[in-house]
Amino acid sequence: MPLLSDLPVNIGWRVAFGLGVVLGLAILLVRRHVPESPRWLFIHGKEKEAEEIVGGIERQIGGDLPEPKESVTVHQRKSIGFLRIAHTMVALYPKRTILGLSLFIGQAFLYNAITFGYAQILTTFFKIDTNAGYYFAVIAVGNFLGPLLLGRLFDTVGRIPMISATYIGSGLLLLGTAWLFSQGLLTAVTLTACWSVVLFVASAGASSAYLTVSEIFPMETRALAIAFFFAIGTAAGGIAGPLVFASLVETGVPGDTALAFSIGGIVMIAAGLVELLFGVKAERKSLESIATPLSAAT
Secondary structure, three states: OHHHOOOOHHHHHHHHHHHHHHHHHHHHHHHOOOOOOHHHHHHOOOHHHHHHHHHHHHHHHOOOOOOOOOOOOEOOOOOOOHHHHHHHHHHHOHHHHHHHHHHHHHHHHHHHHHHOOHHHHHHHHHOOOOOHHHHHHHHHHHHHHHHHHHOOHHHHOOHHHHHHHHHHHHHHHHHHHHHHHHOOOOOHHHHHHHHHHHHHHHHHHHHHHHHHHHHOOOHHHHHHHHHHHHHHHHHHHHHHHHHHHHHHHOOOOHHHHHHHHHHHHHHHHHHHHHHHHHOOOOOOOOHHHHOOOOOEOO
């Protein structure tokens, strides 16, 4: 972080961890004002609370809303076993499981290819030993603006074309950056600019990965699906990725570092191709129409 650059090393990292605690406490406060899912409440036998939340939403919107065209009869239950959920994901929706794993592994590899060893790259190739945090801040801006400006297109243009385009597009942009870097055509500033553009596109796609796995499986599995795919993706991209990238960046050879970029780009492109094959057209559809609830009466 740029704000911590002037602090002693033994203090700066402690402040950084402390800021994480502050953000965590802020989330706890925000969570108190976020209503629970009416679907979750109804399935777990809390239909009165669900009706209150839905009624509040209707009053806030105002006007007479049309009656729903479809209905689902569910068997209320307190909990659903982990084995039932695992069987649903693997046996009933194997293609969707492959899709979820691909999206999370792809974005994990791309992000690690860019951010892992960034400070070392700046030092080794561009002789920048101080204030590396400012360069991180620039790519963070691009990363933030991507979902903010492109997010609505996932509902209008569609899930499959937007997810595949952002994944494949960011992968191709990273491959282009790798080639420019290997040819010695980039400076610290232009490399940062390239990565900002890559993350602008990639962050919209990566954000959609969370959305995808939370809506393409039965509603009872939504939270666990996100946790499962995030854990696997982070393990693959967050453990294997740095091990590979560290050995390539440490050599100090531009071609080796460019290879690290290329690996991240290729894995991201592969995930985009999986989206083209197994993607689900979930835009503007109810969760029940995308995947039948496990609690639904048959």
